[in-house]
Amino acid sequence: MIEVEGLTKRYGRTLAVDGLSFTVEPGRVTGFLGPNGAGKSTTMRMVLGLDRPSAGRVLVDGRPYAELTDPLRRVGALLEARAVHGGRSAYHHLLWLAQTNRIPVSRVGEVLEQVGLTAVKRKRVKGFSLGMNQRLGIAAALLGDPGVLLFDEPVNGLDPEGIVWLRTLLKDLAGQGRTVFVSSHLMSEMALTAEHLVVIGRGRLLADTTVERFIADNSRSFVRITTPDPARLRSVFAAEGIQVTDLEDGAEGGALAAHGVDARRASELVAAHGLVVHEIGLRQASLEEAFVRMTAAAVEFREGM
C-alpha cells in the first residue's frame, strides 16, 4: 500500500506537485494518469525518497521509504528506462542491484527470463533498444519479488506484442495481491489495464476513482447527424430547444452534433419534419477526449486564479 499525504514539491516558483493526497491499494492496478508535466514522475520519485518533498509525506507499507530495510524486497520501481550505465551488461546491472539488498543471485536469471532478455544478458546495455531497456527496467523492478510495484510510463518504446505482455503482467501482479501503480499519459492504455485511476493535472488531484466511474462521469455523448440541409435541421432543433453544433470531422455535407438529446428523440424530430438525413447515431466521446477535457479544465482553472 502507498499512502500519499499532502505531498507538495516546489521547484523555485513552480509548484510541480500541489498538495496531493491519495492511497494506492493492493490487489488491483491503479493507473496514475495525467498529461506530460503534470507531476507524475516527480510524485513517483518522492515515493522512492529520491526527491525531497517540500511538504507532506509518502508512506510505503506504513513507513517512509528511507526507513525500509532492503527496500527492493518491498518496493520495485521502473523510473526512466534509460537510467542505466550503458557500459554495463544487463546481467551485471541486475547483479549489483541484487547484491545491495541481499537478494539471491538466482533471481537475476529468473527475472531476465521473465522479461525475455536471457539471450542478450551479457550484452552491454548501450546497444539496447528503448523497448529492451524498458524490459530491463521491469526486470529490475521485479528483482526483489516486492509487494509494491511502481512503473513510470512502462509502455513507452514497447512494441505491440510487448504492450500486450505488459498488460498481462501488470494484471497478474495485481492478481497476486500486490500493489501496482502505473503512470501513463495515455487514457486509452489505462482503460485497458487499470481498475482504479488517480488523475492529476498541474500537480493537483483531479480524480481518484474507478475506471468505470471515471468514464461515466467524464465522457460526453451527442447525436451525430449528417444532412444535405443543415440550416433547416438547425432551425427545427432550435425550436425544440436542442443545441446543435458543427462537427469538424471532414464529413461530406453538413455533419452536426445535437446535444442533450438521445438518438430516438432526434430521429423522431427528423421524421416529423420530413428532413433528409444521411446518417444519424449516438456518439460516445472517447476516453482520450474525456481525459483531455478534464485536464484542460484543470489548466484553465489554474490560469484563471
Add this chain to the structure above:
Amino acid sequence: MTVFFSVVRAEWTKARTVRSTWWSLAVATVLCVGIAVLLGLQMADSYDRMVGSSAQLAFYPLLIGQIALVVFGVLLVSTEYTTGTIRASLAAVPRRGVFLAAKALTAAGIAGVLAVVVSFGAFLATQWGLGEHGTTLAEPGVLRAVLGACAYLTMMCVFVMGVATVLRSTALSLGIMIPVLFLNSQGLASLPAIRPVTQYLPDQAGAVMMHIGEPGRTILGHSDFGPGGAFLIMVAWVAAALAGAYVSVRRRDA
C-alpha cells in the same frame, strides 16, 4: 554490518563491470611504471648533473600517473549522475550515509591496491633504470616515503570521489581537478607570494609525504610541515570532501 558489506560488495561489482575502471587503472600503472623506467634510464646517462637523490627520482612519475587515478575516482561517481544510475542506487540503498561510505570504501580499496602497485612499481622501475646509481628500499627514509605515496594516492582518489559527488559532472570534476593538480604542482605552487597558502593543497601535501630527507623541503619546493603534518592535511581534505558529498547527496534531489 552485513547490510553495509553487501552494499560494498555491490559497489565493487559496479566498479569492476565497466571498462572505464580497467582502462583508467591500466593507464595509471603504465604511466607510473613506464615513466619511471624511462626516467631512470635517462638519468643514468646524466647522473652527474641530476638534482636530488636516486630514491627521490622515483616519485616524479607518480605525479603524472595520479591523473589517471583521479579520472578513475571521478568516473566512479560522475557516471552515476550522467547515466541516471544514481536513482537506482539510492532506491536500492536509501540511507545516503551507507551509500556514500560504501562507495568511498570501495574507491579506497581499489585505489589502495593500485597505489601499492604503482608506488613500489615506480620505485623499483626507477632504480632498475638507474642501474649502478640505483638505491634500495633499505635506504633510510625510503620505505616511509613509498608508503607515504601509497597513502597519498589512495586519499587523493577518495578526495576526488567526494568532489565529484558534489559536482555531479564528469567534465566539471575533471575540469577542476586536473588543472589544479597540474598547474599547482608545476607552476603556481612555486611562486613565493602564494606558497604559504598553496602548500596546503592536496597535491602539495602529497609531495611532502613522498619527500625523503630533511623536513621543510619537498620534491616540489619548501613547506612549513613534515610528512606527518602532510598526512593530517590530506585526512582533512578527504574529510571535507566526504562531508560535502554527504550533505549534497542527502539534501539534493537525485
